[in-house]
Amino acid sequence: MATLTYRDALNHALREEMQRDPNVFLMGEEVGVYQGAYKVSRGLLDEFGPMRVVDTPITELGFAGVGVGAAMVGLRPVIEFMTWNFALLAVDQLVNSAAKMRYMSNGQVGVPAVFRGPGGSALQLASQHSQAFESWYAHIPGLKVVMPATPADAKGLLKSAIRDDNPVIFIEGEMLYNIKGEVPEGEHVVPLGRADIKRQGSDVTIICHSKSVGVSLKAAEQLANEDVDAEVLDLRTIRPMDTEAVLNSVAKTHRCVVVEEGWPFAGVGAQVVDTIQREVFDELDAPVLRVTGADVPMPYNKQLEKAAKSDPAKVVSAVNQVLYRD
Amino acid sequence: MASSAAPRSKTKSKGLDPARADEYRGWLRQMLLIRHFEEKAGEAYSLGKIGGFCHLYIGQEAVAVGSLAALGPDDYITCSYREHGHALARGISSQAVMAELFGKASGCTGGKGGSMHLFDASLGFLGGHGIVGGHIPLTTGMAFAAKYRGTSQVAVCYFGEAAVNNGAFHEALNMAALWKLPALYLCENNRYGMGTALERASALYDISERACSYDMANEVVDGQDVLTMNAAMERAVTRARNEKLPTLLEVRTYRFMGHSMSDPIHGHYRTREEVEGQRKRDPIAGWSQRLIADGLMDEDSVRSMDKNVLQEVEEAYQFADQAPDPAPEELYTHVYAGEEGER
Amino acid sequence: MPTNVVMEALSPTMEEGRLVEWKKQEGDAVAVGDVLAEVETDKAVMELVARAAGTLLKHIVEAGATVPVSEPVAVIGSPGDDTGEGGKRGGGEAGAGQRGSGASGEKDRGAAGQRDSKESQGTQPSPGQSRPVSMPPAPPAGAATEHRPSPESPSGSKDNGVKSDSPAPARDQQAEPRVKASPLARRIAAERGVNLVGITGSGPEGRVVARDLEGVAAKAQSSTAPPPSRPAAQPYTDVPLSQIRKTIARRLAQSIGPVPTFYLTTEVDMERIWEARQAQLALSGAKGAVGKLESGEGGRDVSVSFNDITIKAVALALRQHPACNAWWQDDRIRYWNEVHVSMAVAIEEGLITPVIRHADQKTLREIAAESRDLAGRARERRLKPEEYTGGTFSVSNLGMLDIDEFTAIINPPEAAILAVGRIGQKAVGHEDAVVLRRRMRLTMSCDHRVIDGATGAQFLKTLKGMLENPLTLVW
The missing domain is CATH 3.40.50.970 (Thiamin diphosphate (ThDP)-binding fold, Pyr/PP domains)
Structure with missing residues (x-):
């Protein structure tokens, strides 16, 4: 390595x-x-x-x-x-x-x-x-x-x-x-179309990709302090999507939050949610929630920009909602 | 405004070379094939056997025939969506092209491409493309590949005069000249982008002068004279093959039909008199008279050739009519490489 | 307005009933709940009660007639009513149900029709368009299918002998309120047979979520788990068939009839039970005899038979071996968390199996009293359907008829039945000597799709141990 x-x-x-x-x-x-x-x-x-x-x-x-x-x-x-x-x-x-x-x-x-x-x-x-x-x-x-x-x-x-x-x-x-x-040293090839569990967990699945993986892992750490065991699934390839990995994880945890940087309307998360509700509806204990960028062009101001981006706190909040922890 | 400026390059009126007699007669046959094929396609369209858009090439036959005759078998060709004639002149069978227009499994793209997307990779015929100007950078890329590999291939791009106003044209020609690529940009100036006359769309009337922006060789060619077209193309191909330099050819031609099947022969944008006047310079009539005048053919052999072509077109029509539709599972094939389909 | 009295389905499997005797005669005044007639079902003699008040205008069938379920047998109404029309089904209430929903359905349809007409010319005008706007919409034909009375609804003819012509409030048709529950909670509830109506949801707006079922639902208990002191909140656990279980079921059924049965026999030493029972009889002052039931009713002086003891022992053993306390359900096996022991009772016409419910939680005395009551009423054919259905395991005893041992036929969907032979003295080896001891043979018939050989054998071993050590039955 x-x-x-x-x-x-x-x-x-x-x-x-x-x-x-x-x-x-x-x-x-x-x-x-x-x-x-x-x-x-x-x-x-x-x-x-x-x-x-x-x-x-x-x-x-x-x-x-x-x-x-x-x-x-x-x-x-x-x-x-x-x-x-x-x-x-x-x-x-x-x-x-x-x-x-x-x-x-x-x-x-x-x-x-x-x-x-x-x-x-x-x-x-x-x-x-x-x-x-x-x-x-x-x-x-x-x-x-x-x-x-x-x-x-x-x-x-x-x-x-x-x-x-x-x-x-x-x-x-x-x-x-x-x-x-x-x-890994030497020839290291990761096949397209395979998601990767970046953190194993049993209470909730956080599905994410790219920069949102780091955000989700941070959220999972915070949640672990509150005795919530979150699984973080990195899609890695958006298309073709590894639906099997997604469905297996959600079937295990019964709760799901999808995190992405993009805008909410017709985002990647919308496709993930569609797949989940269609394929493992009976496994769900709560509606799948999405954490996305705010539905606005990105502002320049630092505070406004922060508010527009997804972050660990927003992910934790969404996880609490799907776990009915209020 | 309708009359074209005098082409700069003209083949001198000397006698046709008897050594190329077979080739010259072949050009006539190809032009007749395109003409009758397109007439039949128009008929099939009116019968509902061809759907969607259908852009006929009638009037411009000498451009495709004369220019493609100058290419070698390994060269790359891309076209706009008015490409039935180029496909036939490059050697895709009339049956495969007609069947494609009919959307049949036996068509040259299996019924998936249709009139605007004819392909035959084995002939280097890399597509009719449906977005105006979109295929010009692709051709630059093919010329880049030829240079990258050190082959003597050239890449030729056919497009209409309306495409020169869009960014793709400019970007692609700039890079071809900058990188000295064996590319040939053949602008078929038929004077109208749909219904918009050239002078209503372009600040510069002489399209060939656009090449000056890229320090690129250029020429204005009479596209109604197949011999003139062929000679100009040979010069450009030689430049590309030997000097690895691109050329912009502005080929002046005229479309005798409407923009597409839904456009009358002369709409609001041009007069009946203009169309009639241009029809007097029918490239097929001109070339058959030349062959007769030079003693390479006589009227009987032209008539016989015409009959033979009509027979081929009829057979293509029958073939296409009877060919099977693509199997339903073809819907999901060839979306991705290496997979039958993605679901 | 006259209403029909119909033959009701008075047992789960009843398709027709014989009207034994009219208890109300033509012209009698009738109140709701009055017994109109006695009806013999395939299992018992039941009462047909009035669902409407009025005068019994007409017996449509005479006593002794056999009538298919839901066919009319009598008419109730006011004197002077035309009984000829009494049989008409109440169209009014169905119409009322359709009308409201039809109107709202029509609204959507009309809007869709207008959209269609804007977007595509030449399509057929929709029903909504073709009507003048001011006209009240008629119920569309299609809407009727959505509001057809369901078999469970009060207007369904199967559940209700009397049809009322007065429009029923639409609300009554919704028998149970809609429960908000997550898909997972619904799935778990369905698997465990939990009714969500009673569950308090902790999610938003009272949504029942998986955690709300945690206290309610438990998995099938392992064979070593102690029996719960109270009835389990959910009575059973359904386990979908595994592939191997499916294969076993299919292949064994091919081999031997629809229920692939095998038999296990063991012999139980009954000396200590015998002594214990003698002692108990002495205490209660009853004069017991082997295999004979005393007829003393109620209270503390009910004598406990060997059969009662066996039932109690079986129930406790089932607690330890839930794998034998199960139903074959074709695509799954239902493992019961409650123990309901069916006991075979011979009656004049054949056999019926009244059920001692929660037998594992009842004292011997309670079981004795209940079994006596059930057996008595069984012979009189006065058992209610719920008293002879729902058993999870059967016991059949022919010991009183001097049968040494026998094999009994399983009572589906139960997965096993225990055949109890007589208690007789036998020379056996005991503590290094051949002595005479009271022995009893037990033969268990097992449905091999549910119970494997060793599973059944372990159960029998536990049962034998209990019977040979009577203290385990009271501790």
Whole structure:
């Protein structure tokens, strides 16, 4: 085991996959000479050269489309969006081109590309730079959506994403790049579509992903002091969702809270709740509650921003409600 | 305004090269095939056998035929949604294309793509695409892949003149020129984006001049003359293959039919006289007369060829009509790689 | 207005009844609850009582007739009523029920119809649209199905011999209030047979949640658990069949009839019981004889028979072996947390099995009194259905008929029956000598789908131990 930051774990995954497969290349704004806006691609230009670590103009739609086109003819591009906020300009390419190509062509042409970059709320970046879009992409058949919460998962999931023959939306936590964690040495691959129990518990299941995993684990610690034994389930892959893991956990604990950074309306949690009520209705002892970001654009002011974000206290409160502890 | 500016590149009026006689006759046959195929498709649409949108290529046949003749078998091609003609000229069978328009399992995309999404990966024909301009960056990506791998492939993108006003066009051409990619951007300027005339949508009338923004080679081509089209395309392909440089071709052509089947031949946006005037420059009539004049064909052989093509189209129609619908379980196939379906 | 008296289902399995005797004659005044007739069911002779007041206008059937359940047998009304129309079912109350709900249903339908018409042209006009707006909506045909009286409702013909033509308040049709409960709580309650109506919910707005059932429900007890001092709050625990249990059930049933039975026999030394009973008889002053019941009624001088002792011992042994105190329920096994011992009683027409309820919690004297009462009324065919149903285990005793041992047929859905033979003196080895001792043979018939060989054997061993050490029966 080595202790790595989330950022370096991603860097290692990119380096190893580029070493392994000459068809893998990295393209995006500031990935080369600048070494990456968040330094995820540090050192890669030197190692692999400008044909495989490609700096682009600020033209998200354009280079996302270039990535899709290159993938259509067999390369395995990793397209970096400096943040997912900017990827809004490329949504047509992600939705209309990447996601649908295999289906429209009746299986003749696939898009084995990874689109990655930081997402979620940050610190005082205001409305246009602090938002979570995973539910948008998870809505689209043809896309996979992956969101690691730990350095080990970041490395293992990125390697799987690069090897996957489908377009993968890989959303990193903007606030997670500096967190440290143990990462297995050598070949470490985490399969897509498998959730991970980050904490075992028996009283309530807290379902979360990305930055919300840390929030949920903190909440679980507080709850443990109050003799509530919470299970924390990290989805890791939003789509395809590991419904089996979700259902097994809820069937065990009978109570569930879903935590996410995004807005409440039609969020990831809405899909989780739908699955739970449909599949294990008779296991539920309380309605499933959701902890989400506030239903507003992100404000700049620090206090308002705090109020807009999900945090451990909100999770604890929701858990108390589903446990009928008032 | 309706008359086009004089194309800058014109094939000189010299005699046709007898050594290419078979190829030239082949072009005529391809153009006839596209023409009659589209006429039949229009008929099938009116009978309800073809649904959705259906954009006919009648009037523009020389563009696809002349330009695709300049490509090699490994090159990549993408098109807009007005791509029946390109699919046929690239070599997808009339049966497979007609069956696709009918939405049948025997269609070239199994009935899933339809008129706007024809594919045949084995021919490098990588799709009709439905979002105006959306496929232009894809083509840049394919050219990038050719350069990345060090192959001599080129990637060609067909789009209408209305697409040049959107961001995808600009972003894609900028990167192709910046990175010196073997890409070919062929703008089929048929003067109307749906019902909006070029001069009502673009501040710059000469689309070829857009290339100046990217320091990219460009040419204006008469798209109603298949030989001229072919020659210009060969120059651009050579530039891409040998110099790894992109080209923007502005090909001036005209659509004899409405934008789609729901649009009359001349709506409020153009006059009957304009359409009639353009029909006098029918690329098929022009090319068959040229072949006859140069002694490569006679009227009988043209008639015979026409009859033969009509027969093929009829057979394609019958094939498509009788072909089976996709199996219900096809609904969930090919959503993801490596899985039958995701539920 | 005249109303019909119908043949009621007076036993759980009754499909028809024989009208034995009219207790009210035509022209008699009748009050609610009056006995109108005696009816012989498949199990007993029961009373048919009046559900409406008035005059008994007409006997539709004569005494001795056999009438299917829910067919009319008489008419009650006012003198002068036309009895020919008395049989008509009360359409008024159903209409009232439909009317209110129909109106609200129509409102939704009409709104939906308008939406449809806006969004898609050329669709058929909905019923709501085709009617002028000012017209009161008629009950839609479809609504009637939602408000058809349920079999449990007072207007259902099975439960009520008398049909009233007066509109019943709609509220009466909802027999039980809706209980708010979480899905999990509902599931647990259903599995354990707990009625949620009586449970106080601790969730929002009184929602019953899982924790509210914690005190109420307990799992099936292990065989070593001590018997509870009071009746368990929920009488049984349903355990869905495991795959292996399903396979055992299927294969054994294929092998031997619908109930795959096996038999276990043991011999019990009865000397100490004999002595104990002699002592008890001496105390109560009764002159007991082997296998014979005294007829003394009530009070303390009821003599306790060997059969009573056996029933008590069986009940206590079942407490320790809940696996034998069970019902086969096709898709599950119902393990009872209460012990109700059926005792086979021979009657003139055959056999009936009155039930000693909570036999494990009753004293020998209580059991003796109850068994005597039940047996007596059984012979007179005066048992109520609830007195001969609901047993969890049966005991059949042919000892008084000098039968050494026999095998008894299981009374489904019970999973076992104990056949008790006579007590007789036998030469047996005892403390290194061959001596004569009173012995009794017990043969247990077990439903192999529920009880496995060793399970039954362990139960019998416990039972034998109890009978050979009578103190265990009183401690």
